[in-house]
Amino acid sequence: MEFVPRPEKRADTSYLPSYAIDGPDLGDEHRRIGELVGDVPGLLRPEDELKLYELAYFATGPILEIGTYRGRSTTIMARAARAGAGASLFSVDVDPQALRRGAEALAGHGVAERVVFVRGSVGALLREFEGLRPSLTFVDGDHSRDGVRRDLAAIEPAVPSGGLLLFHDFHDERNADPAVAEIGVQAGVEGSWVARDCDFAGVFGCCGLFRRRAGGPAAGGAPVVDALRRDSPRMQYLQRVRWPAGRMARRVLRRR
Ligand SMILES: C[S@@+](CC[C@H](N)C(=O)[O-])C[C@H]1O[C@@H](n2cnc3c(N)ncnc32)[C@H](O)[C@@H]1O
Numbered sequence: 001m002e003f004v005p006r007p008e009k010r011a012d013t014s015y016l017p018s019y020a021i022d023g024p025d026l027g028d029e030h031r032r033i034g035e036l037v038g039d040v041p042g043l044l045r046p047e048d049e050l051k052l053y054e055l056a057y058f059a060t061g062p063i064l065e066i067g068t069y070r071g072r073s074t075t076i077m078a079r080a081a082r083a084g085a086g087a088s089l090f091s092v093d094v095d096p097q098a099l100r101r102g103a104e105a106l107a108g109h110g111v112a113e114r115v116v117f118v119r120g121s122v123g124a125l126l127r128e129f130e131g132l133r134p135s136l137t138f139v140d141g142d143h144s145r146d147g148v149r150r151d152l153a154a155i156e157p158a159v160p161s162g163g164l165l166l167f168h169d170f171h172d173e174r175n176a177d178p179a180v181a182e183i184g185v186q187a188g189v190e191g192s193w194v195a196r197d198c199d200f201a202g203v204f205g206c207c208g209l210f211r212r213r214a215g216g217p218a219a220g221g222a223p224v225v226d227a228l229r230r231d232s233p234r235m236q237y238l239q240r241v242r243w244p245a246g247r248m249a250r251r252v253l254r255r256r
Pocket residue numbers: 041042043044066067068069070071072073074092093094095098120121122140141142147
């Protein structure tokens with residue numbers, strides 16, 4: 001589906017599609033998504049929710065969310081992925097209670113199997129799932145300028161060319177108020193690689209959308225998770241010592 005950037009949409013907060021779809025939305029679930037996730041607390045505007053649903057619906061690679069809270073945005077994206085291209089999600093939060101509540105919300109909506117919840121920072125998540133290449137990242141964790149910069153620095157090597165980034169509270173007047181240090185999303189974005197390597201693609205609700213044009217990792221395969229430390233000592237010994245030694249011995253013998 002063709003992506004439609006809307007760089008002129010800087011002050012108008014309405015929802016408009018970012019893909020060349022027929023009609024104003026993707027159907028009943030999309031239109032009613034706010035009502036359908038009414039049981040899950042959250043801080044999203046209706047336009048944010050419509051945009052999250054649409055972007056997750058069309059995501060063809062993994063979706064990364066920074067900031068789970070109670071799982072409202074996660075539930076919206078997981079439902080959209082189920083209805084659409086079938087992406088899987090990784091949602092990270094520093095608060096273990098948020099992850100528990102998020103997991104409950106997802107289970108209640110029958111989409112738990114689509115999401116991996118991770119406790120920690122996004123930097124830690126990317127070290128755990130080395131090779132993860134998010135096609136869509138929803139940045140909604142620490143909203144301070146330094147917090148946004150830290151998260152952006154962590155994801156810079158992972159976001160591929162063409163990858164979408166949606167920043168919550170990007171279009172919020174508190175960004176310009178020096179007395180509100182906890183909201184510095186715009187300043188965080190402006191001082192980062194996003195300003196250099198991405199195209200602005202519009203404001204929707206209080207969210208700002210960007211698409212990576214330059215830089216990013218070379219196309220790779222699926223993420224490889226090293227779970228060796230979770231194996232029993234005997235299994236670790238076999239994998240670290242016995243089997244590599246056996247392989248090496250067979251190679252030497254073959255050369256003779
Ligand atoms: C605004 S809420 C997220 C709301 C959620 N995305 C939604 O729309 O339903 C912010 C969340 O980010 C988490 N958070 C704060 N700093 C973080 C960080 N550095 N990394 C990951 N999560 C963080 C908080 O614990 C909180 O649950």
